[in-house]
Amino acid sequence: MPLQSDAPIFGRLVVVGLGLIGGSFAKGLRAKHLFREVVGVDLDAESRRLAVELGVVDRCETDLAAACRGADVIQLAVPILAMEKLLAQLAKLELGDAVLTDVGSAKGSVVCAARQAFNGMPARFVPGHPIAGSEQSGVEAAKTTLFRRHKVILTPLEETDSAALVLVDRLWRELGADVEHMQVEHHDQVLAATSHLPHLLAFTLVDSLAQRSENLEIFRYAAGGFRDFTRIAGSDPVMWHDIFLANREAVLRTLDTFRDDLDALRDAVDVGDGHQLLGVFTRARVAREHFSKILARRAYVDAMHSNDLIYLANPGGSLSGRIRVPGDKSISHRSIMLGSLAEGTTEVEGFLEGEDALATLQAFRDMGVVIEGPHHGRVTIHGVGLHGLKSPPGPLYLGNSGTSMRLLSGLLAAQPFDTTLTGDASLSKRPMNRVAKPLREMGAVIETGPEGRPPLQIKGGQRLAGMNYEMPMASAQVKSCLLLAGLYAVGETAVTEPAPTRDHTERMLRGFGYPVAVNGNTAIVESGHKLTASHIEVPADISSAAFFLVAASIAEGSELLLEHVGINPTRTGVIDILKLMGADISLENQREVGGEPVADIRVRSAKLKGIDIPEDLVPLAIDEFPVLFVAAACAEGRTVLRDAEELRVKESDRIQVMADGLQSLGVKAEPTPDGIIIDGGSIGGGEVYSHGDHRIAMSFSVASLRATAPIRIHDCANVATSFPNFLGLAAQVGIRVAEESK
Numbered sequence: 203m204p205l206q207s208d209a210p211i212f213g214r215l216v217v218v219g220l221g222l223i224g225g226s227f228a229k230g231l232r233a234k235h236l237f238r239e240v241v242g243v244d245l246d247a248e249s250r251r252l253a254v255e256l257g258v259v260d261r262c263e264t265d266l267a268a269a270c271r272g273a274d275v276i277q278l279a280v281p282i283l284a285m286e287k288l289l290a291q292l293a294k295l296e297l298g299d300a301v302l303t304d305v306g307s308a309k310g311s312v313v314c315a316a317r318q319a320f321n322g323m324p325a326r327f328v329p330g331h332p333i334a335g336s337e338q339s340g341v342e343a344a345k346t347t348l349f350r351r352h353k354v355i356l357t358p359l360e361e362t363d364s365a366a367l368v369l370v371d372r373l374w375r376e377l378g379a380d381v382e383h384m385q386v387e388h389h390d391q392v393l394a395a396t397s398h399l400p401h402l403l404a405f406t407l408v409d410s411l412a413q414r415s416e417n418l419e420i421f422r423y424a425a426g427g428f429r430d431f432t433r434i435a436g437s438d439p440v441m442w443h444d445i446f447l448a449n450r451e452a453v454l455r456t457l458d459t460f461r462d463d464l465d466a467l468r469d470a471v472d473v474g475d476g477h478q479l480l481g482v483f484t485r486a487r488v489a490r491e492h493f494s495k496i497l498a499r500r501a502y503v504d505a506m507h508s509n510d511l512i513y514l515a516n517p518g519g520s521l522s523g524r525i526r527v528p529g530d531k532s533i534s535h536r537s538i539m540l541g542s543l544a545e546g547t548t549e550v551e552g553f554l555e556g557e558d559a560l561a562t563l564q565a566f567r568d569m570g571v572v573i574e575g576p577h578h579g580r581v582t583i584h585g586v587g588l589h590g591l592k593s594p595p596g597p598l599y600l601g602n603s604g605t606s607m608r609l610l611s612g613l614l615a616a617q618p619f620d621t622t623l624t625g626d627a628s629l630s631k632r633p634m635n636r637v638a639k640p641l642r643e644m645g646a647v648i649e650t651g652p653e654g655r656p657p658l659q660i661k662g663g664q665r666l667a668g669m670n671y672e673m674p675m676a677s678a679q680v681k682s683c684l685l686l687a688g689l690y691a692v693g694e695t696a697v698t699e700p701a702p703t704r705d706h707t708e709r710m711l712r713g714f715g716y717p718v719a720v721n722g723n724t725a726i727v728e729s730g731h732k733l734t735a736s737h738i739e740v741p742a743d744i745s746s747a748a749f750f751l752v753a754a755s756i757a758e759g760s761e762l763l764l765e766h767v768g769i770n771p772t773r774t775g776v777i778d779i780l781k782l783m784g785a786d787i788s789l790e791n792q793r794e795v796g797g798e799p800v801a802d803i804r805v806r807s808a809k810l811k812g813i814d815i816p817e818d819l820v821p822l823a824i825d826e827f828p829v830l831f832v833a834a835a836c837a838e839g840r841t842v843l844r845d846a847e848e849l850r851v852k853e854s855d856r857i858q859v860m861a862d863g864l865q866s867l868g869v870k871a872e873p874t875p876d877g878i879i880i881d882g883g884s885i886g887g888g889e890v891y892s893h894g895d896h897r898i899a900m901s902f903s904v905a906s907l908r909a910t911a912p913i914r915i916h917d918c919a920n921v922a923t924s925f926p927n928f929l930g931l932a933a934q935v936g937i938r939v940a941e942e943s944k
Contacts, residue, residue: 224279225344350378515906546735775822887911
């Protein structure tokens with residue numbers, strides 16, 4: 203946070219070069235009153251006059267020595283190729299303890315010039331580069347806010363005085379900049395790729411096309427994309443001439459790499475290699491958005507929702523109509539994973555275009571798999587076989603998806619390359635030792651963060667051995683992780699679970715032609731077989747349907763039909779529990795699609811009663827308990843849940859968070875170490891906090907149907923993680939919930 207000061211802290215700031223950058227630096231700090239005096243130096247008389255007239259500086263000097271005598275800070279804001287001459291002049295002056303800094307975009311050449319001029323790097327010189335600008339130029343364009351929310355990169359050296367670095371860092375932060383420190387060589391390479399190369403390409407493309415005989419026709423019919431890309435060719439030619447010469451080594455390295463990629467693309471066009479073209483285009487299409495999400499360290503949600511997104515749920519209403527909720531998330535994840543490892547092309551329909559499944563899709567793109575879509579739920583996966591994955595260019599960022607991280611760790615433990623798995627702030631708090639420990643027993647080398655949490659660093663080239671593993675607690679993710687590792691392990695891998703969990707992995711492996719044996723609660727695979735491409739139709743997600751099953755049950759006068767819902771027997775615990783509570787739910791048009799049972803589910807309102815939830819149903823409804831707690835709050839009598847400690851390590855501690863929310867709405871809810879006790883009764887209105895957990899947010903939206911006053915639900919942005927169109931479907935059937943208007 204910028205520091206406030208009533209009286210100047212420093213004496214004199216001197217800015218040499220009163221263009222847009224130097225002028226904005228001077229004007230911004232002058233407005234902060236940090237310096238007793240701000241002095242400008244510029245060769246152009248008109249710039250000096252305007253700088254004083256516009257309040258950019260207090261006064262100007264034509265003599266560099268006079269301006270710098272007794273200065274506290276000297277900012278060098280001249281063109282990059284003028285820096286050598288300026289530094290040579292400064293080296294002849296008595297600068298005292300003045301701190302020198304600059305704004306040049308090629309730090310290597312500035313540092314080299316400083317070493318040469320001063321016969322060694324001055325300790326009080328802090329090289330810097332603000333990544334900010336404007337289509338306008340000159341001192342008349344100077345703005346006090348130019349650097350606000352823009353990056354400024356400082357490149358201190360070993361010789362740099364720490365106090366000088368702290369001072370320069372502070373000055374930029376006072377102007378609202380986001381300051382980062384970086385090595386000189388790294389800075390120049392990064393800027394060569396992100397700024398210098400795009401300008402070089404734009405200049406070259408426009409110049410090349412302008413010299414062709416049909417140039418007028420080319421520019422006459424150029425569409426928006428051409429104009430957008432070539433806009434930067436209107437930049438200052440002299441400035442960019444200087445930059446390319448000053449940073450030529452880094453630019454050449456980047457240009458050579460790009461030329462190699464361009465040659466490969468040309469060859470693909472020449473020989474008609476559509477697969478190569480499709481790979482480049484599909485990766486490029488999503489790359490910018492993907493990297494933006496990584497930098498923000500968040501799940502795949504819109505930037506506008508990065509702050510507290512609030513749902514306002516108004517009380518009352520009943521449900522009617524027929525809807526189809528999004529595709530099953532678990533099956534969507536696995537379709538990408540197994541389709542990528544299969545031989546041939548896999549077509550997927552009904553794919554959940556939610557943020558978690560998209561994280562899995564992007565991870566396999568990063569590992570060289572060509573994937574088309576998703577488009578209206580259709581995805582085409584060009585499989586590479588069990589041994590065809592390639593080393594990703596960097597860490598695999600999985601947003602908020604625990605399923606992606608746990609299942610991928612099994613697949614990646616046997617790959618020949620190293621990988622690092624990272625996620626957003628929420629995923630980074632979730633336990634991963636439950637998969638890391640058994641994988642290590644198979645021979646994997648995996649390092650976790652503190653307390654067994656992400657990031658996961660997986661060492662490649664390990665030889666895995668099959669094993670018999672008895673899971674200490676029921677978890678479909680752990681089971682699936684080990685079965686996927688077993689596809690590569692020597693011998694047989696058998697996983698025994700204490701209670702049945704979802705078996706989508708086993709079913710889908712068989713669908714891809716890979717043999718899986720199931721003996722009671724034990725699933726067994728062995729290596730040496732292959733996956734063959736398949737067609738997958740993803741049924742609607744019963745976890746998403748659960749919100750509407752409860753909603754129609756508790757809202758008087760409701761009747762709703764949910765179409766094409768997956769009713770895998772390892773997932774129907776929510777239906778069984780609601781029926782035990784007295785819900786009126788019937789399955790219609792039962793059928794099997796792609797190895798998974800599906801049905802249309804009709805639900806009518808009913809008077810629910812509290813129950814002791816049978817322990818054998820707990821693993822079959824583990825994700826649906828938040829909304830089942832809402833059903834319990836509306837039921838007559840007491841509902842007791844035990845043996846569900848797994849809920850405490852989901853996206854949030856779902857036992858505690860739901861208990862807190864229900865209590866704030868006037869419901870008697872008592873959390874226990876492994877469950878909760880809820881006494882049904884009336885639900886009031888008020889404020890509840892989802893703690894970024896999508897299922898909590900949607901559950902309290904459903905609770906509003908029986909509330910006596912509006913419910914405001916905080917931190918709802920991650921609903922997109924699980925259920926992209928929740929609000930739209932809720933409104934369609936009669937639930938009165940929407941984003942609160944700002």
